[in-house]
Amino acid sequence: MxxxxxxxxxxxxxxxxxxxxxxxxxxxxxxxxxGVLEFGKMFNYWLDEGHLANxxxxxxxxxxxxxxxxxxxxxxxxxETSQLRSGAHVCISFPSGTHAVGDPVKVDVTYNTGVxxxxxxxNGIFGGAIPATIKIAGSSTMRLEAVPTHxxxxxxxxxxx
Numbered sequence: 346m347x348x349x350x351x352x353x354x355x356x357x358x359x360x361x362x363x364x365x366x367x368x369x370x371x372x373x374x375x376x377x378x379x380g381v382l383e384f385g386k387m388f389n390y391w392l393d394e395g396h397l398a399n400x401x402x403x404x405x406x407x408x409x410x411x412x413x414x415x416x417x418x419x420x421x422x423x424x425e426t427s428q429l430r431s432g433a434h435v436c437i438s439f440p441s442g443t444h445a446v447g448d449p450v451k452v453d454v455t456y457n458t459g460v461x462x463x464x465x466x467x468n469g470i471f472g473g474a475i476p477a478t479i480k481i482a483g484s485s486t487m488r489l490e491a492v493p494t495h496x497x498x499x500x501x502x503x504x505x506x
Contacts, residue, residue, distance in 0.1 A: 383460045387481055393425050394433065394454040394483030401452040402485040405437060410495035417500055420454065432456055436506035438498050440486065448489050453506070455482040 401420040404411065412419045417435040424430045436453045444450070457478045500506055 380460075387458060387460075387479065390426070390429060390456055390458060390481050391483060393429055394456060394481060395485070396483070397421075397423060397429075397433070397435070398452045398454045398483040398485035401435065401437070401454070402450060402487045405450045405452060405493065405496065406487045406490045408489075408491040408493050408495055416496040420452070428458070429456055434500060436500050437496060438506060444489060444493050444498075446489050446492060449486050450489050450493070451484065451486040453482060453484045455480060457481075 397420050400423060401416060404416060404419070410416055410419070412422070414422070416437065420435045421430055421433050424433060433454055433456045436455075438451045438453070439448060440451050441448045457480050459478050498506075
């Protein structure tokens, strides 16, 4: 009988219980951590794109072309991160269809970014609920103060957005 009591006491011990609980919660903690980091990165891209669009619209309304390249290339070159400098799409358009003084000019900056760590973790847990890429965009519209002669509408190459 003494052996059975010792066995029951041994089976009811709780030393080491924290390890399996930690192993169960660790993937969720990692998913949250990387989710916060990637959300912060995307939020920074969004803020930077809004700033780039505002800067581009300011140059566009006064018909200024700094740096000797196209206005779209200059706007891209002012990005804070190398990802935006190489992958952002800058589009200048005239929403009213004309480009006289007082007409609006619109500058859109977009970037397609992925969330690779969160996507790969969540695909294993939730079965692919997160898209492969997310489009982040910044936009600014201002009124022309001078007729544009140093830049044209479009994306700086094809003329289409």
